[in-house]
Each structure stands twice: as C-alpha cells, then as structure tokens.
Amino acid sequence: LFDFVAGGADDEVTVTTNRTAFASLSLRPRMASEYMKPNLATSVVGQAISIPVLTAPCGFLRIVHPDGEAGVARAAAAEGSVSIVSAMAATSLEDVAAATPADARPWFQLYALGGIAGADQLVDRARSAGYRALVITVDTPVPGNRERDVRNAIPMPLSVNLSSAVRLGPSMLAHPRWLYRFIRDGMPTKLPNTLGLAIDGARITQEHATRLMVTDPPAWPAIERIRRRWGGPFLVKGVLTAEDARRCLDIGADGIVVSNHGGRQLDSVAATIDALPEVVDAVDGRADVLLDGGVERGTDVIKAVALGAKAVLIGRAHVWGLAVAGERGVSEVLRILRDELVRDLRLMGHPDITTIDRSAVQLRSDGPHRSNP
Amino acid sequence: LFDFVAGGADDEVTVTTNRTAFASLSLRPRMASEYMKPNLATSVVGQAISIPVLTAPCGFLRIVHPDGEAGVARAAAAEGSVSIVSAMAATSLEDVAAATPADARPWFQLYALGGIAGADQLVDRARSAGYRALVITVDTPVPGNRERDVRNAIPMPLSVNLSSAVRLGPSMLAHPRWLYRFIRDGMPTKLPNTLGLAIDGARITQEHATRLMVTDPPAWPAIERIRRRWGGPFLVKGVLTAEDARRCLDIGADGIVVSNHGGRQLDSVAATIDALPEVVDAVDGRADVLLDGGVERGTDVIKAVALGAKAVLIGRAHVWGLAVAGERGVSEVLRILRDELVRDLRLMGHPDITTIDRSAVQLRSDGPHRSNP
C-alpha cells in the first residue's frame, strides 16, 4: 500500500523531478516590510478558499483508512480548503457530499475514463449532490505503467487485506516530515488494527462497474458538452503545454490544473513547476491556473503562485495524513501547510498570497522554467 | 556473463549517459485528443515493421541461451520486428535465416572487421540466404576496451562453461524491470541447467576464423563497393556526427544508425539521443535515421522518433529476455515495449508513431540536444 501511494509510472523520473525542480528555484524574500497579518485567502473559479491548497482527487482512499473520502472532504471543509473527490472514490459521491456542510461542499472530479453515458450520469448525480465545481481529468486515457503495483500484484479493482495494510505504519517512517508533528501531538503512528476491514471490496467492484466501462474517453468536443451539461464552474486537470491550455480556453474552462498526475501517468514529462510558466503565459489571465504535483512545502506553494498559479493541489501529502489518523490526520496536514505558509509569507516580507508575482523567484538563465514556445 | 552483456568500454561514461540523456529530455503530451487506435507500424528502408523497434546485432548469443540468434530472429519475425543478425553470431547465417518465415527474413550485419574478401563472401551468403537488408557497422575498427571482460578473463573467441553461465540468473535481479513480467507470467527466472552446454566452442572458433582475419576494415570507398555488391537496402551503423552522416549519403546509404555501440566501443562519446539531432539535420530526409543505444522504455522510443529517428534498436534488453526464457523471452521483451508504446502514445494524445515530431519534446536551452554544427 505504501508503494501504491508513493509510486509513479515507469522509472519515476517525473516523481523525482517534480520535487527537484522546486528545489532548484530560488525565492527572493524582501525584508523588514510593514507588518500585515498574512493573508492566505484567495479564490479559485470564483469560490473563496482560506488557504491556496486543495486536496487532489485520489482514488480508493478507504484502503488507507476507514474515514476515506468522506474524512478528507470533512477535513478540507473544516480547514477552509476544498476537497476534489475522485470518481474512483471508494465511497459513493452522495455519501461524501453529505459528510460536508451545505456551504462547503467538495468539487467532483471526472476521469476521462468512463464513457459518455457514464460521464453524463455522474455529472447529474454530482450536481444533485451539491458539488460546487467539476474537474475533468484529461491525462488518463489509459492507466499509467505503475510497476510497483505490478510487482506488488495490487489487484484491480482494488481490494486489500489486513496483513498488507498494517505494513503502512513502519513505511511512513520514510516520510518523517508528516509524522513528527503527529508524534508531538500524541497521534497514533501505528495504523489501527481494524484498518482494511472497513473496505468492502465487493461494493467497490460493483460501484465502479459502470464507471470503468471505457469505450472511448471524451475528447475536446465531448468535454465541452460535459461542461455545458454541468453548467457550473469547470476545470480541466492534466494540462502541461500551451497548446492544451488554449484548447481549455476554447471550450470555456474556468480553470486549468497543470498536472502530471503526480508522475503516475506518462513518465518523463516536465515537472509541474517547470511546465507552469508556459501554461500561464498561454492562458494570459483568461482562466485560473492551478498546479498539482510535487507540492510538499509552504515554499512550494509560494513558488507556484509566484509563477502564476492561483492555488495548488496536494495529493500524497494528505493521503499520508489520512493513513495515520483519518480525518484528523488530513486536517493536521492542512494545518502544517497553513502554518508553513503563514511563516513563509512573513519571511518573504510579502504577507498576501494574492499579490505574489514573478519577482518573488529567481528564474535561472539556463531555464527549465521555460516560457511559451 | 552478466558483465559481458551489461558492461561497456573504459569507465562506462557513455553507458551511463545513454540513459541519463533520455531522462533529461521531457515529453510534451497533448490531452483529450480524439480516440484513434495507436499505430506503431512504420517502415524502415522501405520495409514495413509493425513496431519501430528492431533487435540490434549482438554477437555470440548462444552463450546466454541455446536458442541464440535463431531464437531472436524467430521472435522478432513473429512480433513484426526485424532482427539484425550479427556477423559474430554463434550460429551460421544460413541457419538463422532458415529459422524465419520467407516473408520475414532478418537483416544481416557486417562488421567493418573482416577484410574485403571475407566481407564479399558474407555478402553473397547473406543474399543467398534471403536477408532483406545489409547493415555495415563502422564503429569497430578495433574492439573497445571492456575492462569487465578483462577482469573476468573472458576468452576470445568466446567460450563458456556451465559454472559461470548459471550465475546469470541472480545477476538478472539487478534488472527487475525485465523480470517482473516474466515472473507474473510464470516464466522461469533461473537459467536451465543445460545452459552453456549447447555451445560448441570449437565450432565458434572455426566459424569465425575467416571472418575475424582483419587486414584492414573497409573505409568509405570499400563500403560503397560492398553496397553495390549487395544491391539491396543498405544501412550504415555507428554514426555520431553530421560529417559521417554526409559520407553515408555520399555512398548511397538508405539508412543510418546513430549508435555508440551501447557504450562498448569508444567511451565518452555523446549519448545517442544527444547525437541524433545533428545527424537528422545533416541527413535532411535523404535517408532513414535509426537510433541504437540506451533504449529501455516506450518513452525513449517516442523521444527518438520525435527527434527524427524512424525506429530504434534494442540490444541488452532483448538479450536479457533471451537469457531468461530463450525465444519466448525475446518475444516478451518486444511485447513489453509494444505495450508501453501503445500506452505511451495514448498518453501523448498522438497515437501514430509516424507523425510524432519535435514539438513532442522539450529541447533544453542549455542544449545537449545540439543542432548541426
């Protein structure tokens, strides 16, 4: 299970560069600015958030903790963030929505997998359940080649037994950052014995039977029709080029999520922070741009915003929190990032996330941080 | 034996950069394109192949498995690929050709080693045996300095006894990628006990006695004469510069294989993917360009094609397959690459290998991917 969360496609080149590209970009802080209470609140596709960090859609979350998708959605709502609920959730979309307050419903994510009929059905159910935005993921016409899962013989559709699940605990030691604060707060760092038992493999299988019947994933015209059927705020997730960013604008997207699926789909594509400027330049303010992939630190968020993102998505980070302490663990991860962002904005001398711009980072002349070609 | 296959010349700088240069080149996928069944079929020097991957000529293949060169040729033919049979084969060229269907004969590779008389004799034999193209390797006026072989005291001409051969099995664990799928399919991962016994060292020695008598390897005029004697599709393998690419055009080559011999000849030459654009620019469409060296992934194939190659050659990859499961292992390696290419083309949103161009990759401004000087 640790490998299922941490791993990526092929040789995991992109998993690695998603992180190293952030590290090679320098921040340019300004000192001794007038004190101003740091502001993290911003908006994405017209919706207010109190922190520029959303939780990315991740499938099958109940395999790491019984709180699953509902726990993530509740934690995100409570922290002023937004949970983007995966169409691959191990909980029905209605149950996830119902777990959140009426004024803080999650967003719904639709895989390009699923066929048009399935997509229409899910769009209608999501609208009825009160989801506030629709995110269509376009980088998964087929699943990526995740060799860790092949080696571990992870079954698809996912099911899991207790003996493998409990091994996540020690593996988490490889990510001490997300653990130290839990430890300090006295949170459990061993998984509960009941983990995994809560998953009803049969139900997951049935639930997804209709969703996973792929005939052909929607292309741009079909995506535009889905947008019209949805009617509300609409984002496209999985864009890495200026060309695709322009397609998103053409079909009327309100938001574009620069994402390489956490390095889990096509390996050896650009790091998200390296692809961001090209997309931002192409969009030129006509839609909100978000970044998804490699974000672990408050400084990563600032760099993404400096290069033109309105907000970022975290993925593995909140899954680690969920695995360790369920909903409470997800809240803790968001609070860690909030604390880091507050501190980092103070240290940047620019305590308003909404006005950070490119002067906050040092672009290197050898330029992986490329402009529109 | 593991070292004989995996190793390279001197400090193996080029063995390493052949891989890292691929990793440092980013793909630029386009999303949500209209579904189209991915097409891998293309042609090289006018001959159709169903996958843009050929098996490179490798000498003495029976030392890793009794199926040897004939097994490779059968597997390649069955998979719609082409086997380029080495002049250093441990099986006679007639036997290898006879192992394949009449409409899917392999190509024959001639070392620049061998003297003119020997070359003429081999060319005539290859034509008679039905080989469909001739590849002359020009980067081996002398053997490279492979120190692993010196340390392991590999005898030349090669002979091998069982006790050293059976040690290949565990060494393969260092290349789990080629193993995991075999394991899944229930293939044997230990070499059969009979391995090595099938090799008749004396015969290899005799067989090569005439071929290896080097007086002077053919220079360009002699190569041109060989091409004329051959009469059919003709490729030159081992080119790394624009200057040599122009020589190939001058003598009428139909194809040029950008190759550094897998890092086994002159160490510290450019990675093949870095040398490719210079050759492609110089050729300017007047011949087919292939790439040989460092290819392990479907994404590597796409990058090579994006930079102008019509197809690529694999070397060590199919030898690992042969070592583990003979002909069946070679087929499996080709099928792995085919599966990856189908998946990767879908993920690229450009499901036709024949129309991929430079817009599919991100050239870095600090440019190891150099243009024609």
Next chain:
Amino acid sequence: LFDFVAGGADDEVTVTTNRTAFASLSLRPRMASEYMKPNLATSVVGQAISIPVLTAPCGFLRIVHPDGEAGVARAAAAEGSVSIVSAMAATSLEDVAAATPADARPWFQLYALGGIAGADQLVDRARSAGYRALVITVDTPVPGNRERDVRNAIPMPLSVNLSSAVRLGPSMLAHPRWLYRFIRDGMPTKLPNTLGLAIDGARITQEHATRLMVTDPPAWPAIERIRRRWGGPFLVKGVLTAEDARRCLDIGADGIVVSNHGGRQLDSVAATIDALPEVVDAVDGRADVLLDGGVERGTDVIKAVALGAKAVLIGRAHVWGLAVAGERGVSEVLRILRDELVRDLRLMGHPDITTIDRSAVQLRSDGPHRSNP
C-alpha cells in the same frame, strides 16, 4: 545540540547550496608574482580588522560551552576580528562587552524581533557598554521552521541538561576539519563533564522575557529611527536582493550583510555567494557589503571578496570551536582561517585581500552568479 547548531529550515536546501555554490565557483590564480607579505587587514564600516572574518551573532552560546558569548568576544578581539554579539545571548550584553579590551569591543546585533521599546532599551544599553557598531537582523520576523529542533523537542526558550549536551562530542566527528588541528595541538575533543551545568535556564528565560515580547518587528522606517538613535556605524543583516539593498542605502546603512541566516530562516532562497553580485551591483560602493553563510574555507573568503564583499561572517565554524575548547577553540578556528587565507592569497599570487576583484573568479555563463536584474 549538534542538530541545533548544524541544522537549518525545512528541507535544508539552502544549507546545502550555501556550500555547493562556493564549490562551483572557480578561482583564477596568478603565478610567480613578486613576493609580498600577505595582507589580510581591511576595514569594515570604517573599523580596522586584521582578518576579513567576523563571528556572526549566534544565540544561546553557553549551551555549547560555559565560555559562551564572552569567550567568543574575547577570542575575536584577541585575533583582530570582531564578534557580533547576539541579542539572544545567554550572557548579558554588558558582561560580554566587559570581557573585551576597551579598544576592541564587539558589535551588537539586534533582532528585528523584540518590539520598538525593547529595541530602544537594547540600543541604549549597547552604546553605554561600548559596542562599536550596531547590526540589525531583518530576516527574522518569525523563527524559521527548524524541524530537527522539533524532532529533538528542543525547548524554547532554550534550556539544556547535561545528558544531551555531552553528546556533542562524538557528533563533532562529523566535522573532522575543525577537529584535526585541535587533535594535533593536543586539545580536548571530548566536552568537559561540566558542560551544560553552567547554564542557568531560568536566568535565560527571564533575561529574554522583555526582549522576546514581539509586537511587530521594525519595518524600514523604524529601522531608520533605530539607526538615528544609535548614531554610530550601522549595518543591516539578512539582505538577499537588489531591492532590499537599495532600501538599506535609503535609510543610511553603512554596511549590508548578505545573509540567509545560514539556511535557518526561509528555506530555498539563493546561496549567499549567488545573491552577492546582485547586492554588490545595487550598492555600487555606497556601503560596505559583507557575506554571511556557507563560509568554511579561506578560498570561500577570497571568492566572496572577489565578488565584492569587504569581509565575511562565520557562524557554525566558531561555534564548533567554542563547543570543543571554549574561547581557545574559537581562537583556533580564527587562526585556521587566517592560516588558510595567508596560504591561499600566496597561492592566488595576489597577497592583498583589499585589492582582489572579479578577475579572481571564473563566472559561469549559465550564471547562478547573477547580476542585478
């Protein structure tokens, strides 16, 4: 305690690049110049120093050795250097000043922490105690995120017990450079048993009660007022950009310390040697520029001076010396650097630190050593 000294913020990216950026910059020595006794003497903000190396302000130094801040100040004075005494000292500022000769008083460092009233009080006390310059640190509106301290559960305000303190000894073996000479000179390399007992945790707590009451750290106008109240030589520490360098000039600073707080505040800012040219260009001779961060070698000092610094600050280096042998250890560290500088200037063929310029280093065309943007 080792972690408290050695560690940095977040992922310690800047701790690392502070060192690697020095290593990637090449010196250009000139040979066979006329012999001249190497001159290390220079001046900073009008004050003579016999070596272009000052000891940076470090808080709570008595936790590593009972000699603490007074020991550092005495050693610096004896070696012709200057100690910049931290407002976070574990000894009163009057006691530290009194430990030095009247003509070699230290400089006083004021954190931007502390509130205006506290700052005024400290400024007046520092003037009365004879401090010769005031350094205001502007990169600490809030403390950095030092996760080693969180994991080690370092209490704030700092207190320490013997059992943890004595563990510094073996940890020092990770920094053999600062040990080998001590060993040669027969210095103790195990900490004395009394270490840590000398620290009166309660007193530290009380001492800092007023200083640490942060309302809001001073912004530029307040800093200018502090400079006027002080009246003497005035430096701003913690500048990384041309923009802030110009602010320093605007408020009349005599000196600017390019510093990233040893990578202990905002992580992933530029290495100090990479940020230096931008600041030097902006200052254009109107103030003295110093560099603080990553300095461990005489060659580092020469590179910093070559790129426009008048002098550098060391931090961890002298703390290791203090930990091992108290005041005598600090002197030894300064002597090591003096010996290296004398040797390195001879080897540079330019034996006067005051006339080294940019021709002494090789700027790379891919340019982390950036100019004013």
Next chain:
Amino acid sequence: LFDFVAGGADDEVTVTTNRTAFASLSLRPRMASEYMKPNLATSVVGQAISIPVLTAPCGFLRIVHPDGEAGVARAAAAEGSVSIVSAMAATSLEDVAAATPADARPWFQLYALGGIAGADQLVDRARSAGYRALVITVDTPVPGNRERDVRNAIPMPLSVNLSSAVRLGPSMLAHPRWLYRFIRDGMPTKLPNTLGLAIDGARITQEHATRLMVTDPPAWPAIERIRRRWGGPFLVKGVLTAEDARRCLDIGADGIVVSNHGGRQLDSVAATIDALPEVVDAVDGRADVLLDGGVERGTDVIKAVALGAKAVLIGRAHVWGLAVAGERGVSEVLRILRDELVRDLRLMGHPDITTIDRSAVQLRSDGPHRSNP
C-alpha cells in the same frame, strides 16, 4: 601513504573536477576512415617523444618503492616518453640522470621554492647531468593544505617506516584499473616486505636542506633569468589563466604546462581541461602547451590534444605503477596508456595524434570549456 599520493588540498574539489570535467566533454569520432597505422609520436619543445604522455615531477618517490625516481626515469626513457624529475626527488639529480641512456635524459623540474642561489646551483647541476629541458613550477609559493597528510601526521621532510608503507597494497584495490593488467601479467600486487627500508630519511633531510631554504620564490623577472642561465628548452608549469600564459610568452618560455598540481595546491581552481582553451587561445601557437591533471585514460589525452595541448603529464597514475612493481610498473602504466591511445585513435578514425583538433570534441553551450575572457 595512499592518502599522500591520492589526496589533494582542502576539500579536494579540484581533485574531483579534474576528472568530471573530462567525463563531461564528448568525443566526436569519424568512422570508416582509411587505415593508417596510428601515430602517437610528436614533439614537445622540439624534442621527439613516441607518446604524448610525460611523467610529471613527483617528490619523494622512493617512499613508495625503492626504484624511486631512477626507476621512473628509466621506464619513461625506455617507453619513448620523458620523465620530469622533481627537485624534491629522494635521489640526487645526478644519480637519476645517470640511470638513463645518454640520448634519453629526463627533464629537470625546479620548484619555485628554493631561493635564487639554490635555483642557480640546481640549474647548473641539471645542465651538467645532461637534463634536456628545464621545467619551473610556479604554483607552489607555499605548500597546499593537504589535510589527509595532517591527519595522518605525515612528517616533513618525509620519512616513512615499513609498517605504514605496507598498507599501500590493499589501498591500491581502490584503483583496480591500474591493477587488473598487473594481475593478468602476474605482477605482484602486494608490496615487497623490504619497501620503505630502502629510504634513508636522514639523507633526504640533508639533501633537501639547501633546496628547501625558501627566502622568496622567483617571480617573473627571476624566472626569466633562470631561463637565460639554463639556455635550453624551458617550460613553465602551473598556469591556469590567459594572463599568466602571456607572462610565460613574455619571458620566452618554450612550453607552458596547464596544471593545478593535481588539485594539491589551491583548491577550487578550474579543472585543467576547462582551463586549457583559455591558455591555448592566449598562446596562439607561440609556445607548446601541455596539460597536467586528471589524466587517466587515452580518451583524456585525445581531448586535451583536441583542445590544443601538445602532450599531457600523468602523476598519480605512474606512481601507482611504481608502488606496485617499481620501474616495471611505470613501464606498464605507460604501455596501458599507449595501448589505449592506439585503440582510441583507431576508434576516432583519426590515427595521428598530431593533427587532432577541436572538431574532435563537442563543446557544450553552457561552456565550462571557456574561451579567452
């Protein structure tokens, strides 16, 4: 003793980059050229050598093997190379010269250390003893900071006892390249028990008493006078910049050795292969340029010659040979390099070392291989 040979100054940054800079420079081989017997013969300062590799001056060679400097000189003469005998030799310069044939006398190297009177005396003795060229080393106004020697408490002047000397054997395993061929040839890889006993420490001390009395090392005017007193071919060793290259031309040097003393003097200067083009451009054919530092392979020699060097010096390489098998080991190292050069020139398709030019290497656009500034 292993550390004494292998080590460098400070953090050994330059020891490392001397090698990595070679590795990052790519060769551009041309294929299928007409066969020509590879020619390694060239000339330096008008003297013929049969291989473009000289043995660099290394001090105290009898500490690694009783054959010492005389053994190196005999081996170099026998192999058609030239030994540059160090003024720090543990054998008198007359004895070393007498060990060689009259028509293959070594060159003599004078340290900038030594004072003018001592220099004059040595120059006269060297001329009388038949040395054929004089090399003055200008990068050693003071010894470098070799911390391995400090830690190992290597005494100066050097003396050694058997117990430490015999430990060189196993250490050599860290350099298997120079061992494998010895092993194949049945050479001893354990040092003889008598090693070290042959060294008469007292005599070394006395011998060097006059040489090492440094008053001031010669500057350019003194070097010019030494050149005039010598009268014969004259080289300056230790140049890294265009400025110093021009000084060498001004004083009438016949040859210039680009050298950083194997990374043993000033650390963090440029790798020799990176500094070479700047010097070659400045010299513009008016003197012979040699390269010393980091050479271990035939390909390194070709790269150096391609960038303008007439020949290279090896240092540690032949000392390893001497340590293992005395004079015979030095010959073996030279033969390994000769074999590599013959093979590499064939593989380059340019079998004449005297006509290799810059088209043989790929200069990178991010350019550590800088031109004259």
